[in-house]
Every structure is written in C-alpha cells, then in structure tokens.
Amino acid sequence: MRERRKVDILCVQETRWKGSKARSIGAGFKLFYYGVDSKRNGLGVVLKEEFVRNVLEVKRVSDRVMSLKLEIEGVMLNVVSGYAPKVGCELEEKERFWIELDEVMESIPTGERVVIGADFNGHVGEGNTGDEEVMGKFGVKERNLEGQMVVDFAKRMDMAVVNTYEEHRVTYKSGGNSTQVVLPDDWETTAEVIRETGRKVLGVSSGRRKEDKETWWWNEEVQDSIKRMRLAKKKWDMDRTEENRQEYKKLQRRVKREVSKARQKAYDELYTRLDTREGEKDLYRLARQRDRDGKDVQQVRVIKDRDGRVLTSEEGVQRRWKEYFEELMNEENEREKRVEGVNSVEQKVD
Secondary structure, three states: OOOOOOOOEEEEEOOOOOEEEEEEEEOOEEEEEEEOOOOOOOEEEEEEHHHHHHEEEEEEEEOOEEEEEEEEOOEEEEEEEEEOOOOOOOHHHHHHHHHHHHHHHHOOOOOOEEEEEEEOOOOOOOOOOOOOOOEOOOOOOOOOHHHHHHHHHHHHHOOOEHHHOOOOOEEEEEOOEEEEOOOHHHHHHHHHHHHHHHHHHHOOOOOOOOOOOOOOOOOHHHHHHHHHHHHHHHHHHHOOOHHHHHHHHHHHHHHHHHHHHHHHHHHHHHHHHHOOHHHHHHHHHHHHHHHHHOOOOOOOOOOEOOOOOEOOOHHHHHHHHHHHHHHHHHOOOHHHHHHHHHHHHHHHHO
C-alpha cells in the first residue's frame, strides 16, 4: 500500500514490536520504532531511504507517542506519531496520552512545521458548529469523548483536523464497488463479511505466531516449492476434500526437504568463504552496515540557538559558535570559584 500510493513518510501504530531502535525494512524504507510490550501498543515512523540522512532528532516518549525532526531543503519538519487509548481504556491512561502529546508539541520551537499522523481512536462527528476554526463538516458518526479530546487538542495547538474538510466517506474502492464507513449497528454484519472474504481470498493460517526467518539462502527450487504449497493450502481451505488435503501435505514434505538441502548448501558455501580474506572483509562490512542501520541519526549535524531552534543558515551557525566560545572562555569553572572562596575567607581572618 505504501509503495502503491507513493507514501514517503508513514506513521504506524500498534506495531507490537518491543525495542527502541531503527531498522531497514526493505523496498528502500527504514522504520524508526518504539515499544515496551510485544502484545500491545507500540508505534513508529517509516521513512523513505532518501530522507534518512535528513533525520536530526528522534524522541521516543512512550509506546504511544514519538516524533522525528527532519530538515528538508532548509525547512524543519516534525513528524509526530501517536496512538491514543481505545474507548474502553481507563480515563487516566487517556489523559496521560494527551499530556505526553502536549509536551511533545510544546517542545517544538515556533516556526517549525508539524504533522501529526495518529490513530486517535475517536470520532469528531458530523458537522462543525462552534468548531469551524479547527475542523470541517465532513466527519463521521456522532462525536464521542475521545473525539472531543481531539477537537480540544486542535484548539490548544492551533491545528486542524484535516481529513474533515473534504467528503471522504468511501474508505475502500475497487472494481467499481465502494465501501463506506459503517455505523455500530452494522458492524457485526460487516465484520463477518470481511472475515468470510478474507478466508476465501487469503486462506486461513494456523494461528500460531511465526518468528521472522532468514530467507537469503532460498534458491529457485525452494521458492517454487513454497509457491506450489501455498496454492495447495489455498485450494484446501476453499474445498476441504481428502484429495486436496493429501496434496497439501505432500507439498509440505517437499518444501521441508528442499529447504533443508538449500540451507545446508548455502551454509557450507558461507563457511568456506569466511575462511578466506574476502570473507573476513565481508563479515566486518556486514557488521558495520548493521550498526549503521540501527542508528537513528546517520550523522550529528544539529546546532540549536538559545531557544532550542535548529539553525540551518551558515551565518546563524557561525554566530552561535561565537556565542558558545565567548561564554566558555569567560565563564569561571568550579575549581576557580572554590579557590576564590578560600582566599576571601583568609582575608577576613587576617
């Protein structure tokens, strides 16, 4: 979806990844993420690789709020990813989220641009009477408590709920068919239709959580076997005959054999290469690359003024360095202060 819609910066929520780092996720994108529990919450920001070097600062406040500061053609852009508690959560947890979000916003210097990509888990409602300054009239459903918190936040921060200014009730469109945002009364029926369609089109998984597996050693035989096995699984899900089941099981066993042979061959070749000078260089190169990929900021090049604003002009940077060294050279250190204090006492005693 990200590639199809040509999205360069994407905020994601409920990632459920435990950790605080950055990692390449393929297709020319890098994910900056934060999570403390692999079963709930977690969020991140996905950047196109060409913008990674523009990252100046990453703030991970909690598993519900984080932000990135980027410099793009001299403009400071702050991207904030947020994940508000759901409707059934405790009020204290909701208030803590809004306090954290407020603090992030207040830490951003005036004049820098801010974009918030968040799942606020609320409905601001249709119409905008009394709230025209922060939202349009094309919201959906009736406003709930969580939606009111969104509107109040927009007013505090002088921002706008941008997706309410155009009519966009259609959330999915394909082949001439459109799906609209549904009301709660229709949700159970709609959910069952979605589940049934998913079973027919995508098949049914075993339900067990699969750990990430390395696939760098997959050869053509392995890929071909896996493709055949998936087609057989899909066929069995749609038509659960004994014949389809046996065909799926046979292809499962074939995949295991092909995987075992390919993995052993790949590791044998790898160990042979690692014994050479070229292999040793490859190993160090891989280690350095993994270290770089895990870092938030590729190179430290941020200089801020007294008010915390990032300086981009050469004149501003030079002026700030001048101020810094003047303060450094003219400021008394703690040792000098203590010596002067002792001399003062001795003079009084005399």
